[in-house]
Amino acid sequence: MKIETVRGGLCAVKGVRAYGIKEGHNGLAVIEGKGQAVGMYTASKIKAAPVLFTKRQLEGCEGQIQAIIANSGCANSFTGEQGMRNAEKMAELAADSLGVDKKEIAVASTGPIGKQLDMELIERQLGHVVNGLTAEAAGSTAAAKAILTTDTFYKERAIRIDTGDEERVVIGGIAKGSGMIFPHLATATMLSFIYTDARLSEEIQRASFEDAVANSFNMVVVDGDMSTNDLILLVSTGQGGEISEGDFKEGLNFVCKELAKLIARDGEGATKFIEAWVKGAASVADAKEAAKSIVRSPLVKSAIFGERPDFMCGRIIAAIGSCTTVSGVDPSRISIGLKGEDKDKVSAVKNGEFMDLSGVVRELMKDKEIFIEVDLGIGESEATAWGCDLSYDYVRINAGEA
């Protein structure tokens, strides 16, 4: 099996057309492509109307959807019954424009909480978007741009999997997410729409999706805040080739991790990308918790922003210690290695002892990508989490200043 990155995002997938427009804060995207959809939704106790609505829609149509309509600029969250009616209205408007059944439309929203959608605006934008729908690469990019909020770049990836046969399978997706990023349980943590033309059973599609999300989107922390609107959909058009379960899982994992890392890179105010790889843990759950606690810690994040390896290492230790459900933690067995971009790994902590953190380590912290490798030294399990540093700009953006 060979994975090859290709251009085109969503539109690299057979049977998919997309387009979107953005006017100021307000964007609208439509992705058209008949297929079998599976969804993952925020674990928040307060789910936004589009999340509740789309979950219900997918149950009603047994996952057989025709299109996705998604807006940015208003989350349609904490909007009561009017919010539910507006989510339904979005589906109706999209269905009418596309000439399909309104029961087969998924809806997503992102933006500030607590205000109602401007349905006139959505109706007007929808006309332009449906007119623009295209299977060309530009359509996917336009959709990816339309759903952005505080993001600074659009997020799009596609791969072609060469299964060795004549047939090829494509997986392509777009994502958005920059703040209020913290994954929880079996939850997505932002908007992401992924399509594939693979011919798959729903069972394999769902199992592969849950597995991929758990190891990608659910391992990204920007600020530890959980959104009311997180929604990820995987749709298979079935217009491409057949593929083994193992190969599909590997490909889907790759795409999801790529999109998840783009979200970490574009965290609000981020100046550095952080990867925390925890190994030597007693279980995968332990490794995941420890890795996430490192990229979640405001103190670790601000030490990385300040390029201070001494503070960073002490705070990584504290972050690991704070994981009260992780078993067998023994300070004298903990080692920490650090890497920057294209550099050799250096040892920062070795079996519980701090190494010299001046010179080469201090130099490495100036890089834009910081790779932290923690060995707990007690088992065989590992996990990786991604995040970004905590900068003045995170505060500025979220304080609502210009």
Next chain:
Amino acid sequence: MKIETVRGGLCAVKGVRAYGIKEGHNGLAVIEGKGQAVGMYTASKIKAAPVLFTKRQLEGCEGQIQAIIANSGCANSFTGEQGMRNAEKMAELAADSLGVDKKEIAVASTGPIGKQLDMELIERQLGHVVNGLTAEAAGSTAAAKAILTTDTFYKERAIRIDTGDEERVVIGGIAKGSGMIFPHLATATMLSFIYTDARLSEEIQRASFEDAVANSFNMVVVDGDMSTNDLILLVSTGQGGEISEGDFKEGLNFVCKELAKLIARDGEGATKFIEAWVKGAASVADAKEAAKSIVRSPLVKSAIFGERPDFMCGRIIAAIGSCTTVSGVDPSRISIGLKGEDKDKVSAVKNGEFMDLSGVVRELMKDKEIFIEVDLGIGESEATAWGCDLSYDYVRINAGEA
């Protein structure tokens, strides 16, 4: 029963002498006062040497301690066997200076993680501190100042409880804490040493202490990072009057809440103090989780820094939603009231609907103290948590910049 705030901090308590000095980052404090001590310790899986040592000491001497020695400038955390030897050495040095048994000394440390104590410095400072020990109010203040790290003011409180009889009971304490503040389980979250002259059984002392800490220190969040060094001790000298369990609990709760709120007010980089009172919850545990999630959220904190009530309210909703163990959350029943300093409460959210958040609400956000009152509308339980906003200075301080 009447509670009266008095001056003198620790030294308002009969049988207590204290002193401390601070030289640059390095401080040393000694509190002398024979009594019955109970301790609460960090829940971190990686406990600093002084935490492990003091826990062992208290078990060894059945809580009968003579003095506490505490240093700032080095946490003696993640320091292996050498760290344990140094904690013991601190106890020995203090015992020798005071002419008491080294088994009856408690030790605490705060500062950066991963470096060994400078024992020569501690020995030298100890000579000055023991010479300075006094039962005058200045001694308590000197000790309170000596244990500070990034704190911007010292934290000290004392009360006299008039029980109606001739006898009076005093409770006095000092605390430090500014960053790496997040309480967990039955844990303290910073250094605090509280003395009382009340004549109490150990059982009542411990029960009152656990209760008071759960509702005070454990309800303060600065950044959500848990320290390896948290340690709170309550020592009763028994040289004052008798008091009922109920009265003592009320008094101790008062002192602990006052000290806890001082820590919230002095959170790293704080420009505003936040109190979140959650009522109408199905259980106290639910109310506590919801209240803490509000003061923990970086997005709520930065909205308050930016004085944006619109962002703040949406993010409070998201923070409540993120409490996946809180039961019965219903958006249409949630109301949020806001108060500033000396102002009337205004309604920001009423039964799931956002009110007008311009005008008086926007004006209120300019205050230095923001009181958030959330009614979940589903039960009778309540809880209060304290915190501070997230400012540029939090990032600056923790990035290690000047």
